[in-house]
Amino acid sequence: MDGDEQLLNGRVYGADHDDPNPGPLPDRTYAELVGGPLDGLLLDIHGWRTDEVDDGAALVTELSRWPGGRALYDPRPGESLKPGPGVACRLYYSGDTP
Template sequence: MTEHTRPRIYGADHTDTDTRPGHEYVQLDGGPLDGQLLDVTGLTADQRTAGAYLITPHSTYGPGGCASYGPTFSRPAGPWVWEGDTP
């Protein structure tokens, strides 16, 4: 039997897997941050539509590179899908 693990929360300590009550999260799908949750509570509707560039140590450009994630037209509420890496 495999143990079920909670998804990691982007930007939180690697041992912090607890979501906060009253916060909204989207799951990141694909790329270097696959499976992590992103807290989108403070984002405006326009920001949620635009997606985000998230710093990651595992991008194509090495540590400090960014991975672009955003909603899809067919599923705007999530998950956000990986669109590629940027320096």
């Protein structure tokens, strides 16, 4: 694991790099990002409807194939969304886009 990846693990996507507590909050709902440049991060999906989660996410990152581009993450068919706070689902890396 390189230095950039070590900085990201256990963090919430979008948290400031110098935030003293970049981890998840107990009353929020998250998707775990699996694979790709944002592997190990949690995406805050609190308040998202099921169909929004099913659409996946295109997340801006300097770590994608195109710096400043987007890493694409999608759910796997058949995996269910667990209700309530905490990690509700996983989104899997499916590619990059500029």
